[in-house]
Amino acid sequence: MNKYGLHGKFNTQKGKADELAEILIEASQIVSKAKGCKLYSISKDPSEPDAVWVTEIWDSKEDHDASLSLPEVRSLISRAIPLIDGTPSRGQTLEVIGGFGINEN
Amino acid sequence: MNKYGLHGKFNTQKGKADELAEILIEASQIVSKAKGCKLYSISKDPSEPDAVWVTEIWDSKEDHDASLSLPEVRSLISRAIPLIDGTPSRGQTLEVIGGFGINEN
Numbered sequence: 001m002n003k004y005g006l007h008g009k010f011n012t013q014k015g016k017a018d019e020l021a022e023i024l025i026e027a028s029q030i031v032s033k034a035k036g037c038k039l040y041s042i043s044k045d046p047s048e049p050d051a052v053w054v055t056e057i058w059d060s061k062e063d064h065d066a067s068l069s070l071p072e073v074r075s076l077i078s079r080a081i082p083l084i085d086g087t088p089s090r091g092q093t094l095e096v097i098g099g100f101g102i103n104e105n
Numbered sequence: 106m107n108k109y110g111l112h113g114k115f116n117t118q119k120g121k122a123d124e125l126a127e128i129l130i131e132a133s134q135i136v137s138k139a140k141g142c143k144l145y146s147i148s149k150d151p152s153e154p155d156a157v158w159v160t161e162i163w164d165s166k167e168d169h170d171a172s173l174s175l176p177e178v179r180s181l182i183s184r185a186i187p188l189i190d191g192t193p194s195r196g197q198t199l200e201v202i203g204g205f206g207i208n209e210n
Contacts, residue, residue, distance in 0.1 A: 005148050007112060007160070025203040032205035039144065039206035041162065043110050043199035053199055055112070055160060057146065057206070094148035094158055098130040100137035101144035101162070103206040 001098050003038060004064055006056040008091020014050055016083040021052045023080045030072045036063025038103040050085070057096050057103075106203050108143060109169055111161040113196020119155055121188040126157045128185045135177045141168025143208040155190070162201050162208075 012020050021042055028040040036059035043053040058064040067073055096102070117125050126147055133145040141164035148158040163169040172178055201207070 005146070005160075021202055028203065028205040037205065039146075039204070041110070041144075041201055041204035041207055043201045045197060045199055055110075092150060094150055096146055096148045097126060098133065099144070099146035100133040100142065101208040102146055103208075 001096065001102070003096040003102070004058045004061045005094030005096040006054070006058075006064065006091050007094065008054055008088065009045075009048075010052050010054070010080075010088050011085045012050050012052065012083050013085050017044065017050050017052050020080055020083045023076050023083070024052060024054060027073060027076045030070065030076070031067050034063070034067040034070065036060055037067065054091075106201065106207070108201040108207070109163045109166045110199030110201040111159070111163075111169065111196050112199065113159055113193065114150075114153075115157050115159070115185075115193050116190045117155050117157065117188050118190050122149065122155050122157050125185055125188045128181050128188070129157060129159060132178060132181045135175065135181070136172050139168070139172040139175060141165055142172065159196075 010020060024042045028042065031037045031040050039055065039057035041055040045051060045053060115125060129147045133147065136142045136145050144160065144162035146160040150156060150158060
């Protein structure tokens with residue numbers, strides 16, 4: 001196995017993390033149908049109330065990058081931007097080499 | 106959804122990351138049968154050759170903690186310890202609130 005992983009944080013405007021998380025959960029439903037998406041998990045770190053974490057696994061970086069051009073994803077991005085504080089960092093890029101529970105579809 | 110997430114790094118002795126990764130992939134096969142394990146993904150960060158990342162999702166912290174007592178897991182831990190440089194940090198604890206591709210079994 002050799003897949004493309006991302007683990008990144010979005011800092012939000014104060015009190016906007018739940019709203020951003022809802023948008024990201026909508027995004028997960030859209031990318032579930034995108035080519036190469038294996039995992040798109042949305043989390044909160046209890047120590048950081050104004051932030052949302054997204055952990056993704058894709059077959060390839062190309063599949064991930066292509067998903068950002070989907071009209072439904074672009075629409076969600078435009079809804080998310082006003083909630084975000086600062087520029088979202090690229091996040092940590094990982095090379096996923098194996099494991100259990102990584103979607104095979 | 107409300108699940109228990111962990112994202113953590115093991116620093117290894119120089120040149121030992123591949124060996125540790127193999128042990129962690131064995132561990133993923135064992136915990137795939139453990140109660141409450143949804144994801145156990147092993148990754149490399151290309152910028153850190155002497156480290157291995159593990160990203161886990163469990164139904165609960167209790168399920169995760171219980172898995173550490175399984176005899177097969179304890180045996181793998183004892184094989185892994187000599188490869189690790191320093192004390193493994195607890196890693197980042199996350200509250201997984203939703204997403205796609207999180208095992209439902």
